[in-house]
Structure formats: structure tokens, C-alpha cells
Amino acid sequence: MKSTGVTIADVAREAGVSPMTVSRSLREPARVSAKSRERIAEVIERLGYVPDPAARALAAGRTNVIGVIIPSVTNNVFSDVMRGIYGVIENSPWQVQLGNSRYVAETEEALTRTFLSQRPAGLIVSGVDQTRKTRELLINAPCRVVQIMELGEAPIDMMVGFSHREAARVATQHLFDKGYRRPAFLAARVDPRTKRRMAGFEDVVRTAGAFDPSRILATSAPSSAALGRTLMAELLDNAPETDSVLCNNDDLALGALFECLHRGIDVPNAIGICGFNDLEMMAVAYPTITSVKTYREEMGRIAATMILETLKGIEPEEPVVDLGFDVMSRQSTAKLL
Amino acid sequence: MKSTGVTIADVAREAGVSPMTVSRSLREPARVSAKSRERIAEVIERLGYVPDPAARALAAGRTNVIGVIIPSVTNNVFSDVMRGIYGVIENSPWQVQLGNSRYVAETEEALTRTFLSQRPAGLIVSGVDQTRKTRELLINAPCRVVQIMELGEAPIDMMVGFSHREAARVATQHLFDKGYRRPAFLAARVDPRTKRRMAGFEDVVRTAGAFDPSRILATSAPSSAALGRTLMAELLDNAPETDSVLCNNDDLALGALFECLHRGIDVPNAIGICGFNDLEMMAVAYPTITSVKTYREEMGRIAATMILETLKGIEPEEPVVDLGFDVMSRQSTAKLL
DNA sequence: TCAATAAATGGTAGCGCTAACATTTGTCAA
DNA sequence: TTGACAAATGTTAGCGCTACCATTTATTGA
Numbered sequence: 158m159k160s161t162g163v164t165i166a167d168v169a170r171e172a173g174v175s176p177m178t179v180s181r182s183l184r185e186p187a188r189v190s191a192k193s194r195e196r197i198a199e200v201i202e203r204l205g206y207v208p209d210p211a212a213r214a215l216a217a218g219r220t221n222v223i224g225v226i227i228p229s230v231t232n233n234v235f236s237d238v239m240r241g242i243y244g245v246i247e248n249s250p251w252q253v254q255l256g257n258s259r260y261v262a263e264t265e266e267a268l269t270r271t272f273l274s275q276r277p278a279g280l281i282v283s284g285v286d287q288t289r290k291t292r293e294l295l296i297n298a299p300c301r302v303v304q305i306m307e308l309g310e311a312p313i314d315m316m317v318g319f320s321h322r323e324a325a326r327v328a329t330q331h332l333f334d335k336g337y338r339r340p341a342f343l344a345a346r347v348d349p350r351t352k353r354r355m356a357g358f359e360d361v362v363r364t365a366g367a368f369d370p371s372r373i374l375a376t377s378a379p380s381s382a383a384l385g386r387t388l389m390a391e392l393l394d395n396a397p398e399t400d401s402v403l404c405n406n407d408d409l410a411l412g413a414l415f416e417c418l419h420r421g422i423d424v425p426n427a428i429g430i431c432g433f434n435d436l437e438m439m440a441v442a443y444p445t446i447t448s449v450k451t452y453r454e455e456m457g458r459i460a461a462t463m464i465l466e467t468l469k470g471i472e473p474e475e476p477v478v479d480l481g482f483d484v485m486s487r488q489s490t491a492k493l494l
Numbered sequence: 495m496k497s498t499g500v501t502i503a504d505v506a507r508e509a510g511v512s513p514m515t516v517s518r519s520l521r522e523p524a525r526v527s528a529k530s531r532e533r534i535a536e537v538i539e540r541l542g543y544v545p546d547p548a549a550r551a552l553a554a555g556r557t558n559v560i561g562v563i564i565p566s567v568t569n570n571v572f573s574d575v576m577r578g579i580y581g582v583i584e585n586s587p588w589q590v591q592l593g594n595s596r597y598v599a600e601t602e603e604a605l606t607r608t609f610l611s612q613r614p615a616g617l618i619v620s621g622v623d624q625t626r627k628t629r630e631l632l633i634n635a636p637c638r639v640v641q642i643m644e645l646g647e648a649p650i651d652m653m654v655g656f657s658h659r660e661a662a663r664v665a666t667q668h669l670f671d672k673g674y675r676r677p678a679f680l681a682a683r684v685d686p687r688t689k690r691r692m693a694g695f696e697d698v699v700r701t702a703g704a705f706d707p708s709r710i711l712a713t714s715a716p717s718s719a720a721l722g723r724t725l726m727a728e729l730l731d732n733a734p735e736t737d738s739v740l741c742n743n744d745d746l747a748l749g750a751l752f753e754c755l756h757r758g759i760d761v762p763n764a765i766g767i768c769g770f771n772d773l774e775m776m777a778v779a780y781p782t783i784t785s786v787k788t789y790r791e792e793m794g795r796i797a798a799t800m801i802l803e804t805l806k807g808i809e810p811e812e813p814v815v816d817l818g819f820d821v822m823s824r825q826s827t828a829k830l831l
Numbered sequence: 832t833c834a835a836t837a838a839a840t841g842g843t844a845g846c847g848c849t850a851a852c853a854t855t856t857g858t859c860a861a
Numbered sequence: 862t863t864g865a866c867a868a869a870t871g872t873t874a875g876c877g878c879t880a881c882c883a884t885t886t887a888t889t890g891a
Binding site: 545546548551 | 846
């Protein structure tokens with residue numbers, strides 16, 4: 158059944174030591190004499206021994222699994238975060254276990270329960286909107302927990318993210334600073350982060366006395382450039398006084414731009430466009446597109462690093478990391494004044 | 495140490511049966527009387543029992559892990575494939591374990607070894623270019639194996655993909671059919687699939703007597719729209735007679751388009767552009783971009799389904815599935831004749 | 832030289848579950 | 862009513878490893 162079939166006992170016998178010494182030389186080499194260590198290493202190499210993680214987990218009462226719970230595998234934002242996580246974990250003895258909550262709180266709770274029952278080495282969860290029960294599970298978790306994506310009031314343990322509301326505020330203010338007066342907001346499937354961005358948009362627009370609900374478009378469809386075109390078309394038809402759009406992400410922004418190009422609308426002079434996330438493409442589009450740069454891969458990297466460090470007994474200097482954001486001002490909002 | 499602490503013995507005691515009956519009611523409910531089954535289910539629910547996968551794996555000699563080895567987590571193509579795999583596996587008792595070979599054959603071999611030592615329930619690997627040793631490991635694997643991404647001569651076990659060479663041939667022929675005579679080929683980091691596409695391009699271009707190495711551009715940099723612009727700029731400067739480009743993927747195609755737009759070059763009349771993969775965005779770009787549609791998510795879905803089916807004892811009707819491709823002809827190659 | 836101490840190693844038990852076989856209980860025909 | 866057989870359940874042993882504690886061996890200072 159097993160491919161290699163080599164167990165720790167085989168290695169021990171061959172190296173002339175007890176299984177315990179082999180086990181130690183693998184996990185705490187400093188506690189084994191150099192001579193034994195070398196001999197054991199040689200035998201391991203020769204026999205092609207690979208420790209059985211299941212046996213190890215059962216005996217040690219913990220696994221080498223770092224659980225990651227995200228609400229979507231479709232959303233590129235999470236692919237970027239995962240990339241950051243994988244980058245850190247790839248060359249460590251730990252492994253990632255991915256769970257997809259599909260934006261359903263009950264699923265998230267079930268996943269949390271399942272993950273915890275596996276005694277993970279650490280847990281990375283998305284957002285701050287867990288159910289009370291999930292929160293409780295995580296607070297009592299026998300491992301460290303990092304919340305990613307956003308910042309919030311009461312961190313369960315550690316946290317890496319940025320303020321979506323503040324980012325949207327700054328982006329909206331950017332539109333006003335560039336001379337736009339009647340900005341709209343486009344969003345696809347509304348998740349908690351989107352809600353906060355929408356709130357940030359509203360904050361600034363209300364302050365400027367330019368609030369108009371007909372310039373806020375959201376749908377339940379998943380985000381795409383095609384949807385960006387559709388929403389933009391709808392916006393132009395129903396709220397023709399609109400002079401700029403803040404898009405909840407860059408797919409929508411690209412779609413919005415394409416719709417304008419198709420209609421022969423002058424971007425940025427007739428319509429200004431600002432995206433969110435700053436995909437690599439925004440800087441090379443024609444015209445180049447203003448976007449709020451977010452640090453998604455870095456978020457994953459830092460979260461994973463925090464887990465690995467605490468596993469080594471090193472506490473992070475700051476348990477809550479604000480990665481911030483940057484509005485990358487480009488041609489799509491460079492209106493002639 | 496353990497969060498729930500509830501074991502199968504606790505459930506058994508509470509339900510008034512032996513642990514074995516509990517175990518069976520979970521794995522082979524048909525072999526347990528309805529009465530016991532219900533009682534056990536009630537107790538499990540009440541105590542919040544979750545089986546320990548490590549103990550299960552150790553006792554049963556196999557895990558619920560389906561290993562997936564891909565060469566890149568950065569490349570969107572693989573995100574799409576992973577999405578398909580996750581979609582199928584998410585609601586099953588199986589779990590995905592991802593390994594990144596980084597296009598290094600030795601890493602792939604090491605990953606294969608590690609995965610196999612964990613006695614996976616199945617294995618999904620990318621491509622057909624394994625080392626001899628890796629192939630051998632996979633052929634003797636104690637689980638089913640699916641090769642994805644492309645088709646090849648000697649399948650290790652099962653296979654889902656399409657012919658990249660043929661796809662590039664058809665795409666190149668499309669350019670000629672549309673009236674272009676001096677097509678170029680743009681590629682980023684060259685992997686085995688890219689190589690085959692390049693060969694397909696060359697096949698057709700040579701047959702047409704239009705082969706010119708100065709119209710084949712490849713680099714070691716990872717693919718991006720920015721790179722597409724750079725390569726397109728280089729191409730326009732060094733091979734100005736070029737009248738069309740086949741891009742190895744859609745990022746490059748978008749970049750190429752943007753470069754043309756920036757330079758005021760008429761697409762499709764001065765330059766025709768064809769991408770590869772047919773990202774959702776290609777159909778809504780301005781102009782819309784011709785691309786070779788590939789079925790990436792479906793590839794993952796089918797591969798995962800094949801594994802799950804064989805796990806249930808159901809053999810696939812065809813062990814080798816050719817997903818084909820489709821050239822989506824759009825404005826970017828609709829030259830006025 | 833010899834205790835006292837540290838360093839290295841080993842023995843025992845058990846993690847939670849399931850395979851394989853053993854036993855008990857239920858069902859049915861004669 | 863009983864034996865034959867199937868269905869349901871139980872018993873035993875062990876998967877491969879590590880925690881814990883016991884023992885052996887090396888090292889040191891007086």
C-alpha cells in the first residue's frame with residue numbers, strides 16, 4: 158500500500174540506534190551527537206526514508222498543516238493572497254490547507270470546526286465578520302490565528318490588512334481633487350469589504366453634498382470586465398450627469414473603460430475612472446488607469462510569516478499590521494481643468 | 495491540546511455501541527442497522543465529534559488527500575485549473591494538497607516523492623515532461639494519477655488536456671485566413687507548453703514560406719501585460735514589416751494591443767492580434783481581441799472528477815480526454831481586405 | 832580518583848482509528 | 862422447533878511515530 162515502506166524503525170536498525178534517536182535527529186538535531194546524526198542522515202538518504210505525517214500528527218498531537226479559510230477561490234484578490242502565503246510556506250516543513258467558505262457564515266463555522274479538529278499548526282482567516290460561535294472557536298483555538306484582508310476593532314489574535322473604508326475615502330477624495338463633481342460607485346457581488354468601501358465613498362460624497370443613490374450601482378453577479386461594461390452602460394444611460402466612477406475593483410474599471418471607448422466617450426475628460434487593487438495591467442492600459450494599490454501578496458506573505466515565527470516562539474513586534482494603500486494617479490483621472 | 499477532545503470511543507460509549515460500529519456507521523452506513531445509525535448520528539451531533547484524519551490515515555493506510563503538482567502558482571492558467579479542482583473536491587470528504595514545482599524537474603521529483611509517502615488518494619500532475627525517475631514513481635504509485643494541461647504519447651494513467659501545438663497551428667492559420675502574411679510570435683517565460691505552441695506557429699509559418707526568426711520574440715521574464723507592451727515595442731522597432739502577432743497568452747495580447755493604441759497603430763488593419771486562453775476580458779476589450787479559447791477550469795474539474803470516480807470504483811469511459819480549443823475570432827484580427 | 836552533573840540514548844506506552852477476523856443476533860424454510 | 866445462513870456487532874491488534882521518563886555514557890571539579 159505504501160510506496161516507500163521505509164519506517165523509522167528500519168532507519169534505526171540500519172543506523173544502529175533506537176527509533177527515538179532517529180526521531181530526535183530529525184526534530185531536535187542539537188540533542189543528538191554529531192556522529193549519530195551523520196550516520197542517521199546517511200541511512201535516511203540511502204533508504205529514501207520520508208516520515209509519515211499522519212503517524213507524526215497522531216503521536217505528537219499536532220500537524221504541520223496551516224489552515225487558510227477564504228471566502229472565494231474565484232476572486233483574484235484571494236489568488237494573490239494565496240500566492241503570498243504559498244511563497245512563504247513552500248520551503249518550510251509546513252503545508253497549506255485551503256478552505257472556501259463561499260461567503261457563507263455557516264460554512265465558515267463548519268470549516269473552522271473541521272480545521273481545528275485537525276489540530277493545525279496555525280490558522281489564517283479572512284475578514285472580521287465571523288459569527289459569534291466562530292469567533293469563540295478561534296479565540297479558544299489551540300493554535301495561533303491571523304485575520305487577513307482588513308483591520309477591525311477586536312483582533313482575535315494577529316491581524317494583517319488595511320482599512321477599506323479609508324482607502325475608498327481617499328480614492329473618492331482623489332476624484333474631487335482632480336476636478337470631478339458627480340462621482341459614481343460600481344460594485345459587483347457585495348461582500349463586507351465592498352460594503353466598507355461603499356461607506357467610504359458615501360462619507361466623502363455626502364460631505365461634498367454630491368450624494369445621489371442613482372450613482373451607486375451594485376449587483377449580485379460576480380465581478381468581471383464584462384460586468385464592468387454592463388454596469389457602466391447602465392450608469393451612463395440612467396445617470397448621464399455622472400462625471401467619474403470609483404470601481405470596486407480593476408476588472409470593473411477595465412470594463413468601464415472599454416465601454417467608454419466603445420461609445421467614444423473621452424476618458425478622462427468626460428468621465429474619470431478609478432479602479433481598486435491596482436492590477437499590473439492598469440499601468441499599461443490605454444489610457445493608463447488610476448487605481449488604489451493594495452498589498453495583497455504581501456498580506457499573505459506577512460500572515461504566513463507571522464504564523465511561522467510564532468511557531469518558532471518569536472512574537473511579532475506588532476500583532477496588528479496595517480499595510481495601507483496608495484492611490485496611483487494616472488491618465489484616467491487626469492482631466493484637463 | 496485538542497480542541498474538541500471527543501474521540502470515537504466517547505461517541506461509542508454514549509451511544510451504547512462499540513467504536514467499530516461508530517467507525518462503520520461513518521464509512522459504510524449500509525452495514526449498520528438503522529437504529530444504531532440514528533443513535534450514533536445523534537450522539538455525534540450532540541458531542542460535536544469530528545474524526546481525526548491523522549488517526550484515520552494511520553489506521554487505514556491511506557489519506558483523504560489528493561495531491562496536485564503544478565509548476566507555478568503565479569501563472570493564472572493554473573489558478574483557473576485549481577479553481578476547477580477545488581470546485582469538485584470542496585464538497586467531498588477529500589482535500590487538496592498543492593505542490594509547486596517551479597518548473598524545476600528535481601523539485602517535481604521531490605514533491606512527487608513527498609506526496610507519495612503520504613499515501614494520497616490520488617495525484618494530479620502537470621504536463622508530460624516528467625523526469626524518468628518521476629515517471630517511474632508515478633507509474634508505480636499506489637493511487638490513480640491524472641496528467642493535465644496537455645496530451646502526450648504515453649499516458650501514465652489518465653490524462654486531460656489538449657494539443658498546444660495544434661492550437662497554435664490553427665490560430666496561426668487563422669491569421670493567414672484573415673489576410674495577414676507576416677505574423678510574429680510573442681512569448682514570455684518559455685515552458686514546455688509554450689515550446690509546443692511555438693512549434694505549431696512555426697509549422698504553419700514555414701509552410702506559408704513566411705518564416706523569419708526575427709519575428710519570434712521570447713524572454714525569460716514572467717508574463718504580464720507590461721511585458722506584452724515591451725515585446726510589442728521591440729517587435730515594431732526591429733521587425734516593422736510584421737503585420738500580425740500570435741501571443742502566447744492574453745496578458746501579452748492585451749499589452750500588445752495597448753502598445754499599438756499608444757502608438758496610434760490601427761488594430762486590426764495595420765496589425766492583427768491574437769491571444770491565447772481567451773480570458774473573459776478579451777471579449778469586452780476595445781477592440782475585442784481574438785483569442786484561442788482553452789478549457790482550463792474544465793480541465794481541473796474533469797481531472798478531479800476522474801480521481802473521485804475511480805475512488806468510487808468507477809472507471810472513466812475514456813482515460814484520455816482531449817478538451818480541444820476554439821479560436822474566438824474577434825475585431826483584433828478582422829482586417830479590411 | 833570519584834562523586835556530581837550534563838549529555839546522549841533507550842524503553843514504554845499510547846495517540847485515535849480501522850482491517851481482519853470472531854462472535855452474537857435475527858431471519859427464514861423445512 | 863431447529864439448523865443454516867445472513868446481518869449486525871464486537872474483539873484484538875497494530876498503523877508509525879513521539880512524549881515522557883529511565884538509563885547509560887561522557888565530562889568536570891575537587
